[in-house]
Amino acid sequence: MKAFRLALALLTVLPLAPKEAGPEDLRRSVAFFPLAGYALGLFLALSAFLPLPRGLLAALQTALLLGLTGFLHLDGLLDLADAALSARPKEERLRILKDPHLGPFAFGVGGVYLLLLWQGLALAQDPLFLLLFPGFARFAILPLLNRLPLLGPxxxxxxxxxxxxMALLLALPFPLLFPLPALFTLLAAFLVARLALLRLGGLNGDALGAMIALGEVAALVGYAL
Incomplete structure (x- = not known):
């Protein structure tokens, strides 16, 4: 139960963090990353029953998804965009990655991301899909996290x-029910990880957040197609 609560605390703003958690608890929490995603998806699935125009409903769901994560994954996407897309030397890109200020790449990538997220949600109002896709996006980062180089502690x-x-078992319903969106999610996570590896030398928390954010958008695009 401690590992599950820790997964919720890491990936959402739900105030469920255990009072004491050690390094082994952190490692065990990854098994419950899909369940943390399902907790977010539950809010999206329930909101699909609101009698609102589809565009307005999608805007509300965008706000829910971003707000319930504390904008954590969006922040990772913006930081990674500024650093990885810069034409400066690698040492300068790594400095930019730690800089809290936003540059032009962050604004550009963030704007396109929000438009795609909103439009994708407007086209995907199947409650079952809305429940499951955030969980699979949080699973999709784990195989890459365990295989690719990291930037440091x-x-x-x-x-x-x-x-x-174990996370794979919990995430399995999504690829069985929605194979194309699942494939798009995995591809998006891989491409973001590849960009971080080529431009920065490895993965960090910002890269993982960007992988989740773009994995969700990719799942929505796959559903729309």
Whole structure:
């Protein structure tokens, strides 16, 4: 139960963090990343029954998804965009990654991301899909986290080596029911990880957040197609 509460605390703003958690608890929490995603998806699925115009409903769901994560994954996407897309030397890109200020790449990528997220949600009002896709997006980062180089100590390093096989079992309903969106999610996570590896040298917490954010958008695009 402690590991599950820790997964919720890491990936949502729900105030469920255990009072004491050690390194092994952090590693074990990755098994419950899909369940943390399902908790977010539950809010989206329930909101699909509101009698609102589809565009307005999608805007509300966008706000729910971003707000319930504390904008954590969006922040990772913006930081990674500024650093990885910069034409500066690698040492300068790594400095930009830690800079809290936003540059032009962050604004551009963030704007396109929000438009795609809103439009994708407007086209995907199947409650079952809305329940499941955030969970699979949070599973999709785990195989890459355990195989690719890391930038150094930090949250990504603390999560590495966790029991992601159990997470796979929990995430399995999504690819069985929605194979194309699942494939798009995995592809998006891989491409973001590849960009971080080529441009920065490895993964960190920002890269993982960007992988989740773009994995969700990719799932929505796959559903729309």
């Amino acid at each position: 930090g949250m990504a390093a603390s999560l590495r080596g966790g029991p992601w096989g």
